[in-house]
Amino acid sequence: MIDHVRDLASVREATDRLLTAVAKLDNGAVAEASRLPGWTRGHLLTHIARNADALGNVLRGLPMYVSGEARDADIDSGAGRPLDAQLADLRESADRLMETAGAVDDWTRTVTLRNGVTDAAARIPFRRLTEVALHHVDLGIGYELADLPDDLLGREIDYLAQRFSGHADLPSVTVTATDGRQWHTGRADGRAVTLTGTAPALLGWLAGRGDRGAGLETGGAPLPALPPL
Template identity: 40%
Template sequence: MKEIDPTPLAFRELDRAAERLLAAVETLSDAEAAAPSRLPGWTRAHVLSHLAAQAPALERLLSWARTGVRNDQYAGREARDAEIEAGALLPAAALVARVRDSARSWQRAAEALPEPAWDATIVPFTGETCTPRRILVIRLRELVLHLIDLDVGHEVADVPAPARDIVLDDVVGYYAEAEKVPAFTLRDAEGGELARFDGGGPVVSGTRAELLAWLSGRDDGALLDAPGGLPVLPPWL
């Protein structure tokens, strides 16, 4: 499980990721927001509604870490899904405002979290036991990848290297622990080994952006170098 320390640099990357996303959607019309996103079954409005709801959900986990009182991310999947569906019906301007306000609130809460709370034990919606350092990764990952999912002109190749590498490490870490991952070795374009799955095997290589796009399901991996063919991976998240 990828975690990052709560440093000024980390907070700056999170703030920049939020600003990139907001800049890309601030002028969306209602019709554009209602258009399909790259996520099956979701419009752009669904993606924005999810982002607007996810920030306060992660803020609840920070509250748990700060107070020691359990404060679950969501009441349950049905409640989470219903909140997203309801938000997706809002006008585009209202949705973007919710994304902006919730992002700022979350950022303030994270930056104000007392030092001892960063070592507290919490449990996100996905079920793993972690510290708030993990929440920083989750938040960055959501901002980075959902900007691509919105289909507003941004690709994985456009993600700044520091944020890209954090998210790539997170996805690689997921597959390192996942079941039914075939044996293969992952290398970047410079030949650096990123991971050996199931003891290693045929090599899959490419730029870090290409690898992230494929591993996260945002691309079919056609640009990757895989002499033995691309392995079939279980779904990511």
């Protein structure tokens, strides 16, 4: 069940964790490459800040971004800023999002994100939580998938497994964590490929992070290639 109150509290914790980690960097580290192809850490930090503003727009019933081009231009223009400016932007944009969330009076309504995607308003805090947590990993500064809270690992695996469920370009896949949790994704027909591994490794495969499934057991079958998110 979606619990936006719990998720907002988790967003605060994840944001504080990110701010504490980023504050230990210097201007040179901000300019270095992140784990996302073509993006420096400055690009990624700017994106996290602009995502907070974009989700605030969503909660207010406004377009998430003016346009895809404007979104990309904002990230490019902010990428080269020094550490102190990046930190201030991260903190202030996060505060604005929390202020907007605090004014929401109907969390049951449907909201619109990018490209016409719709979701329940109550799921926006979870979307923000995964954005902050996964991009913290993408910074490549010592925070890894294995450091994510276990509850978040399971919920994000569940979310991505559902997102790929029924996808014609993905065979039937049974995803089994070493702790016994299990999910199903891909096509409903055909013999299922069984992937077994730790929850961080499974999330790495589903989210395109880390070694992208290289450590998973497949029972001898080839590792299925995931379609684009």
